[in-house]
Amino acid sequence: MTNLPKGCGAVSDGADTNAKNKPMQILTNDTRTLIVYFSRSGNTEAQATFAQETLTADMVELVVESPYPANYRASVERATAEREPEEWPAIITKNLPDFSKYDNILLGHPIWAMTIANPMRQFLETVGDQLAGKTVTSFSTNAGYGNGDTQMVLQALLPKSAKILPGYTIHDTKLESTRDQFKNWLLRLPID
Numbered sequence: 564m565t566n567l568p569k570g571c572g573a574v575s576d577g578a579d580t581n582a583k584n585k586p587m588q589i590l591t592n593d594t595r596t597l598i599v600y601f602s603r604s605g606n607t608e609a610q611a612t613f614a615q616e617t618l619t620a621d622m623v624e625l626v627v628e629s630p631y632p633a634n635y636r637a638s639v640e641r642a643t644a645e646r647e648p649e650e651w652p653a654i655i656t657k658n659l660p661d662f663s664k665y666d667n668i669l670l671g672h673p674i675w676a677m678t679i680a681n682p683m684r685q686f687l688e689t690v691g692d693q694l695a696g697k698t699v700t701s702f703s704t705n706a707g708y709g710n711g712d713t714q715m716v717l718q719a720l721l722p723k724s725a726k727i728l729p730g731y732t733i734h735d736t737k738l739e740s741t742r743d744q745f746k747n748w749l750l751r752l753p754i755d
């Protein structure tokens with residue numbers, strides 16, 4: 564987690580949006596653990612990358628069909644306009660892996676309006692049923708207000724047969740200084 568983007572924090576400049584970057588994808592046949600993450604301004608991407616290295620997991624980045632603006636306020640406006648009518652943003656699903664290859668799924672996402680960021684919400688709404696029977700947990704970054712209703716949303720949207728573990732969240736400005744804590748959480752997850 565060394566090369567954190569300059570735009571860390573709630574007033575991120577969004578320099579690391581998916582607008583231009585190629586989506587991250589590390590898919591092998593060597594692990595039963597998959598990380599699926601969305602990151603607008605790079606904080607959760609740094610967190611996900613660290614998790615991938617720590618667990619030697621597979622990893623795929625969620626990409627929205629229409630990327631969020633780099634401008635923070637414009638992104639908040641768009642996110643609100645999506646959230647209030649629950650018109651979640653379309654995500655590109657063609658590059659998602661075959662979930663049957665995995666037993667454990669870690670979902671990485673920012674906290675938006677005290678809940679799971681809209682693209683991850685859309686993932687849960689549209690692909691969540693493919694996580695039946697799996698062990699699922701979430702890690703997130705926030706700007707100081709915690710995890711919101713993340714656990715409740717996971718409980719509500721994932722199939723009953725999914726085993727949902729307590730999640731992890733961190734204030735984005737503390738990503739680097741708390742990486743040992745995150746590493747401990749990752750290594751203590753009851754997953755093989």
Ligand SMILES: Cc1cc2nc3c(=O)[nH]c(=O)nc-3n(C[C@H](O)[C@H](O)[C@H](O)COP(=O)(O)O)c2cc1C
Nearest residue numbers: 602603604605606607673675676677704705706708
């Ligand atoms: C649309 C939007 C809404 C946000 N809402 C919250 C919030 O309710 N609580 C909070 O602590 N941080 C909030 N944030 C800040 C982000 O959670 C935080 O900066 C996070 O690290 C961004 O992750 P990313 O760089 O992976 O996109 C919000 C950011 C955006 C863009």
